[in-house]
Amino acid sequence: MRSLNRTILRIFILVAPVFFAFHADAQCKRFTKKNCLPALAPYIHNGKLTSAVFNPGESADVEMTFNAGKQYRVLVCSQETVGNVQFKVLDKTRKILFESKEDQMNPSWDFKMATTQQLIIQVSIPQMEESVQKTNLVQNGCVAIMVGVKN
Amino acid sequence: MKKSLLYLTATTLLMACGGDVDVEEGQENNLTHGELTVKRADKAQKVFQTVPSPYETATIFEEAGAAYNTEFTNPIENVDKYSTAAKQALNLGVYGADLSYANIYDQTQESMFYMNCSKKMADALEISAAFSPETVERIEENMNNRDSMMNIVNDSYWICDAYLKENGQDNLSALIIAGGWIEGLYLGTKSINRETPNEGLMQRIADQKYSLNNLIDLMGSYDDEEVQHIKTELEKLKKVFDKIEEQEGEASVEEGDVPTIGGGSTLKYDQATVFEIADLTETIRNEIIK
Numbered sequence: 071m072r073s074l075n076r077t078i079l080r081i082f083i084l085v086a087p088v089f090f091a092f093h094a095d096a097q098c099k100r101f102t103k104k105n106c107l108p109a110l111a112p113y114i115h116n117g118k119l120t121s122a123v124f125n126p127g128e129s130a131d132v133e134m135t136f137n138a139g140k141q142y143r144v145l146v147c148s149q150e151t152v153g154n155v156q157f158k159v160l161d162k163t164r165k166i167l168f169e170s171k172e173d174q175m176n177p178s179w180d181f182k183m184a185t186t187q188q189l190i191i192q193v194s195i196p197q198m199e200e201s202v203q204k205t206n207l208v209q210n211g212c213v214a215i216m217v218g219v220k221n
Numbered sequence: 222m223k224k225s226l227l228y229l230t231a232t233t234l235l236m237a238c239g240g241d242v243d244v245e246e247g248q249e250n251n252l253t254h255g256e257l258t259v260k261r262a263d264k265a266q267k268v269f270q271t272v273p274s275p276y277e278t279a280t281i282f283e284e285a286g287a288a289y290n291t292e293f294t295n296p297i298e299n300v301d302k303y304s305t306a307a308k309q310a311l312n313l314g315v316y317g318a319d320l321s322y323a324n325i326y327d328q329t330q331e332s333m334f335y336m337n338c339s340k341k342m343a344d345a346l347e348i349s350a351a352f353s354p355e356t357v358e359r360i361e362e363n364m365n366n367r368d369s370m371m372n373i374v375n376d377s378y379w380i381c382d383a384y385l386k387e388n389g390q391d392n393l394s395a396l397i398i399a400g401g402w403i404e405g406l407y408l409g410t411k412s413i414n415r416e417t418p419n420e421g422l423m424q425r426i427a428d429q430k431y432s433l434n435n436l437i438d439l440m441g442s443y444d445d446e447e448v449q450h451i452k453t454e455l456e457k458l459k460k461v462f463d464k465i466e467e468q469e470g471e472a473s474v475e476e477g478d479v480p481t482i483g484g485g486s487t488l489k490y491d492q493a494t495v496f497e498i499a500d501l502t503e504t505i506r507n508e509i510i511k
Contacts, residue, residue, distance in 0.1 A: 117276060180480075187482065
């Protein structure tokens with residue numbers, strides 16, 4: 071009996087991280103569909119869905135080509151658990167072209183492109199507050215980086 | 222103890238099944254990671270590389286003056302030739318690009334043909350949810366609405382991407398993206414009139430230098446033999462694109478009702494290099510559709 075318990079425990083330890091990751095990913099997709107896609111309107115989503123579960127203090131760079139003559143909306147949408155996610159738009163030399171406000175929930179920026187450029191959208195997840203840290207519970211959550219376009 | 226462990230295991234497995242259900246629900250949810258890869262994920266930094274969707278590429282070339290030619294697309298008779306999963310994935314990407322191309326030029330009948338070819342490839346890969354009867358109906362109803370079509374076709378490809386990723390077949394997802402990108406570039410390059418080349422179109426082709434680099438990075442994430450083969454072909458193409466000189470410069474933002482980003486890096490191409498890109502792209506693409 072003890073041997074059976076150990077086997078079940080081993081199987082659980084091996085498979086749990088993979089299954090939990092899939093579940094978190096599926097939840098993130100559902101969140102993005104329900105909460106983020108509508109906020110892009112009247113811009114048309116460019117078809118690329120960049121979303122993932124982030125932990126406090128993490129950051130991410132999304133490298134993307136923006137085409138001359140087009141007008142874009144960049145929207146960073148996140149679950150409340152991760153706090154107010156900030157984003158910056160950088161050029162290839164990493165010069166900051168735009169920076170969202172610290173206290174803004176689901177910030178966005180509309181802009182036009184005069185020339186075709188490879189730009190970087192950099193998102194930063196706020197650090198966990200000290201009071202929360204004491205509970206040892208990591209407040210992770212889904213963050214989606216969406217781009218809409220119109221002619 | 223035993224009961225608790227069994228409960229935990231069962232719960233975990235049920236949650237995993239939830240992932241699969243989500244793919245089926247994708248017809249409504251329309252969500253996957255899309256055309257991106259996490260290139261590097263260290264302690265606190267993730268880098269996502271993105272590759273433009275075939276619809277986006279087709280729109281760019283159309284706006285630059287590329288003309289429609291039904292002879293450029295992958296013949297529909299070819300659809301029954303692809304028997305391996307790798308070939309089916311690559312040509313699902315190819316037919317998706319052809320569908321986008323035909324739709325952007327309002328070629329309703331051709332769009333239906335390429336939708337059927339895409340469906341056949343998706344079915345062969347056992348992703349029947351991607352082109353379900355409801356999706357096909359939506360496509361038929363919205364054939365003349367470009368924006369709606371863009372959303373529906375993107376949805377179908379997200380479903381494929383999600384299904385393959387959640388079934389440990391990310392390599393096939395990467396091949397769909399590669400097939401679509403190469404076909405999109407091919408259709409653009411085939412539109413060049415070599416006697417009197419359109420400068421705007423050549424510039425758009427040169428601009429693909431950026432997305433090629435991202436695509437090669439994406440393919441580099443997989444050890445799969447077929448993916449590596451395509452990566453090798455793309456690296457040959459990169460050598461030609463590398464002849465296009467990039468002059469780095471700072472971008473600037475001009476404020477207005479809507480701010481405008483100007484300046485930044487510029488690409489200096491010459492006609493011979495663009496023609497060389499066109500020739501090599503054709504070789505790679507013809508190998509894919511063979």
